Amino acid sequence: MSQAQSDVILRMRGITKTFPGVAALQDVNLEVRRGEIHAICGENGAGKSTLMKVLSGVYPHGSYTGDIEFDGEPCHFGGIRDSERRGIVIIHQELALIPHLSIAENIFLGNERVHRGLIDWNRTNADAGALLRRVGLRDNPVTPAMDLGVGKQQLVEIAKALSKEVKLLILDEPTAALNESDSRHLLDLLLEFRQRGITCVIISHKLNEIEAVADTTTILRDGRTIETLDMRGKGVSEDRIISGMVGRDLEHRFPPHEPRIGEEALRIEDWTVHSPTQHGRVVVDRANLTLRRGEIVGLAGLMGAGRTELAMSVFGRSYGTGITGQVYRDGVPVQLRTVGEAIAHGIAYATEDRKRYGLNLIEDIQRNVSGAALARIAKGGWVDDNHEFRVAEDYRHSLNIKAPGVGTVTGTLSGGNQQKVVLAKWIFTDPDVLILDEPTRGIDIGAKYEIYTIINRLADEGKAILVISSELPELLGICDRIYALSAGRVTGELPRADATPERLMQLMTARSVKEFS
Amino acid sequence: MTTVVEVETDPVVAAPTRFSVNLRQSGIYIAFAAIVVLFEILTSGSLLEPQNISNIVVQNSYILILAIGMILIIIAGHIDLSAGSVVAVTGAISAVLMVDLDIAWPVAVLVTLLAGALIGAWQGFWIAYFGIPAFIVTLAGMLVFRALTMTVLGNQGIGPFPDDVRTLANGFTPGFLNNVGLGVLGGADLFTLLVGLAAVAGIVVVQWRARRARIGYGQAVDSLPIFVAKIAGAALVLMFIIVQLARFKNLPWVLVLLAALVLAYTLISQRTVFGRHIYAVGGNLQAASLSGVKVKSVTFWIFVNMGLLASIAGIIFAGRLNQAGPTAGNAFELDAIAAAFIGGAAVQGGVGKVVGAITGGLIMAVINNGMSLIGSPSERVMLVKGLVLLAAVAFDVWAKRRAGRSR
Numbered sequence: 001m002s003q004a005q006s007d008v009i010l011r012m013r014g015i016t017k018t019f020p021g022v023a024a025l026q027d028v029n030l031e032v033r034r035g036e037i038h039a040i041c042g043e044n045g046a047g048k049s050t051l052m053k054v055l056s057g058v059y060p061h062g063s064y065t066g067d068i069e070f071d072g073e074p075c076h077f078g079g080i081r082d083s084e085r086r087g088i089v090i091i092h093q094e095l096a097l098i099p100h101l102s103i104a105e106n107i108f109l110g111n112e113r114v115h116r117g118l119i120d121w122n123r124t125n126a127d128a129g130a131l132l133r134r135v136g137l138r139d140n141p142v143t144p145a146m147d148l149g150v151g152k153q154q155l156v157e158i159a160k161a162l163s164k165e166v167k168l169l170i171l172d173e174p175t176a177a178l179n180e181s182d183s184r185h186l187l188d189l190l191l192e193f194r195q196r197g198i199t200c201v202i203i204s205h206k207l208n209e210i211e212a213v214a215d216t217t218t219i220l221r222d223g224r225t226i227e228t229l230d231m232r233g234k235g236v237s238e239d240r241i242i243s244g245m246v247g248r249d250l251e252h253r254f255p256p257h258e259p260r261i262g263e264e265a266l267r268i269e270d271w272t273v274h275s276p277t278q279h280g281r282v283v284v285d286r287a288n289l290t291l292r293r294g295e296i297v298g299l300a301g302l303m304g305a306g307r308t309e310l311a312m313s314v315f316g317r318s319y320g321t322g323i324t325g326q327v328y329r330d331g332v333p334v335q336l337r338t339v340g341e342a343i344a345h346g347i348a349y350a351t352e353d354r355k356r357y358g359l360n361l362i363e364d365i366q367r368n369v370s371g372a373a374l375a376r377i378a379k380g381g382w383v384d385d386n387h388e389f390r391v392a393e394d395y396r397h398s399l400n401i402k403a404p405g406v407g408t409v410t411g412t413l414s415g416g417n418q419q420k421v422v423l424a425k426w427i428f429t430d431p432d433v434l435i436l437d438e439p440t441r442g443i444d445i446g447a448k449y450e451i452y453t454i455i456n457r458l459a460d461e462g463k464a465i466l467v468i469s470s471e472l473p474e475l476l477g478i479c480d481r482i483y484a485l486s487a488g489r490v491t492g493e494l495p496r497a498d499a500t501p502e503r504l505m506q507l508m509t510a511r512s513v514k515e516f517s
Numbered sequence: 518m519t520t521v522v523e524v525e526t527d528p529v530v531a532a533p534t535r536f537s538v539n540l541r542q543s544g545i546y547i548a549f550a551a552i553v554v555l556f557e558i559l560t561s562g563s564l565l566e567p568q569n570i571s572n573i574v575v576q577n578s579y580i581l582i583l584a585i586g587m588i589l590i591i592i593a594g595h596i597d598l599s600a601g602s603v604v605a606v607t608g609a610i611s612a613v614l615m616v617d618l619d620i621a622w623p624v625a626v627l628v629t630l631l632a633g634a635l636i637g638a639w640q641g642f643w644i645a646y647f648g649i650p651a652f653i654v655t656l657a658g659m660l661v662f663r664a665l666t667m668t669v670l671g672n673q674g675i676g677p678f679p680d681d682v683r684t685l686a687n688g689f690t691p692g693f694l695n696n697v698g699l700g701v702l703g704g705a706d707l708f709t710l711l712v713g714l715a716a717v718a719g720i721v722v723v724q725w726r727a728r729r730a731r732i733g734y735g736q737a738v739d740s741l742p743i744f745v746a747k748i749a750g751a752a753l754v755l756m757f758i759i760v761q762l763a764r765f766k767n768l769p770w771v772l773v774l775l776a777a778l779v780l781a782y783t784l785i786s787q788r789t790v791f792g793r794h795i796y797a798v799g800g801n802l803q804a805a806s807l808s809g810v811k812v813k814s815v816t817f818w819i820f821v822n823m824g825l826l827a828s829i830a831g832i833i834f835a836g837r838l839n840q841a842g843p844t845a846g847n848a849f850e851l852d853a854i855a856a857a858f859i860g861g862a863a864v865q866g867g868v869g870k871v872v873g874a875i876t877g878g879l880i881m882a883v884i885n886n887g888m889s890l891i892g893s894p895s896e897r898v899m900l901v902k903g904l905v906l907l908a909a910v911a912f913d914v915w916a917k918r919r920a921g922r923s924r
Binding site: 316372 | 731733734735736737788789790791792794796797800801803804807808809810811863867868
């Protein structure tokens, strides 16, 4: 018994945290053993991030009830600094590196290597180099953070945590923005940390990753602890975790769909796009794509393959320079020089980053929904806001947007509901072709199912749909046909029947078209 | 607005309580009412005397006109530091045209408005199409147009202005009808009273029809007693001002102009596609651009509009002083910016209302006027205005943070 007691590095007991009118956490218990990888699962809004904010002192002692015990001692953190001093470091979903500062400066920000009141640059850079090697990076510590890709930035964040002599490392959705190989590297790193006795808490939506690395999984639902699963030995299946998260058996993660495929709606020929920032770099290389009415087409590719760049360059040249090639709508060649022209030709593009590029977060649902098609509710330049209200209300019901009303500010909605607002906005432009870039990124499983159902419904209405996704199961689950993109080139095209994760991954990593033609 | 851009895994949506929403939106009007009452007491009733009300409007009309243009620019996420210099240079242009060249005043006014729009287009070009931050472009404009003012004027004032222009800037509507007796209040201009009654009737009809339409579409509306109370309150305030003005010298022409501008720009900002695009650009530039909003064009035209409004203010200011001077309009832009922020605009853009900016301008006007009535030295007036600006924005930030935390 005493052995088991000392094994526990963190014990949170009876944590209750309420916001005015809402109980975010109710009597939550969490026990993390020393040296393990402990996963926390739950749908968005289940309270995972709130729990971690309580732990790290973002919500100071006194603003919640319950006890926290770390390393055998009770904790009363007044802020993040207090928890960091005890060796608890949290790495947030949104990276916090300062772009113009070097890797070394970022690592030691707030924790500078000082000699007699002045920064000791030699030591700073040498120590940073050592930390970088521990996370498997070979980059020069004086490189500005902005020159690193997302994957490497994530690793720099971890190096920064290591510099603080971390005992408990908390990672909030660490792989959300990473491609497959970067994700794998990061997970390997966590396994390596476990060897060295660093305890990790990982919050993730990616159940396959949890299955691969976690020793224990705690499931939260609606602000309560549901269960704690031992993941060692006999494997706990993804479906087992999912049923705990949603509180119901989710036999099918993807709604069934019988496609009725019609005429060609959009064809892209010899599409080449150059990078606007790096002179001469080809981002999309002579791509050919065809979308048909009623068909859901997938676009697979690793990070940096040029998926988003391809979509945005077609969507009114909102990305890239030196664009050549031809776009055909319903078989007719068209010029799409601006976003306005693309919308006028019945093309819609729902961005992968809804907060930065998709929504006006300080405006309400009503005004966001009408944002791309104000002309449809206006007469002679005058907006009919009653009509606008009606439209937004209709979408709130038909897409099941969970909000008290269409006057709710979109910044306060959960990810899934924000995504539905983005979809409503584009559906209201009455498009024939919908390009959905990562339509389910960062949203919970229940909402994903709803989004898939909406996509199926749109296809049944005769719209051509292109889904860009980093999650292969998703593409395999909902698409009728999948294109693979590698380094800007379309390396292959697979009908649903022939598509397997392995085959797709081969195409996504292919260096040239020839290898597979 | 960093508070709403939080990590998305926070708990269930909490509907903002009715009270907190109301407080943030109506706080500015409550504050205005409180300030008016305070100075009415401190000045032993002089503040709301007929002549003083007229003075407040006439003396601040040009700031209020600038505030209308400024709030649109601030909503779009920009700033204009050149407004005061543009007031000066357009005033100088109008003086040269009317006084030196003896051109008929309607022509001269039109040419001046055109010049103002061109100045706005010049700045709008650099900001929208060349991509230089508005702060820099208009800072340069502040120097350039002040320099041009001095060049045009040869470093001396030009005047006097034609009578018609002076009347527009400083005068009152003629008594088209006779005076009527209002008992203890004495005589008042019948025409002004009728205009006031017509305005009240207009408000009632428009609001009632809007309410009926909203109910027809199933939208939430205020309960009937609250609706009636709001309308009655607005009507009472309006009629009080009208009666006071009617007892003095009828309606100041600038008030008529200002009312028309406020009405027009409220409609433009709230009800037109162009107006909605201004909010969209300020709220999230990238999202607006990916929604097909012509971001550059919107930015360009709000600066053209600012130039136009600054030229109106320029003519009125010069006409009121009966002379265009090299120091005209000094620091007017700061008053207009302060008016916009006191009136509820957000520094990050995307938020604000024309009526709010006007109220913000009036708050400063009342403080100015009230404090000078009780004989405060000008440094104290400045001190108070500065603190009021800080307090207003602090309140807004606080209210937002509270709203953000409660979710």
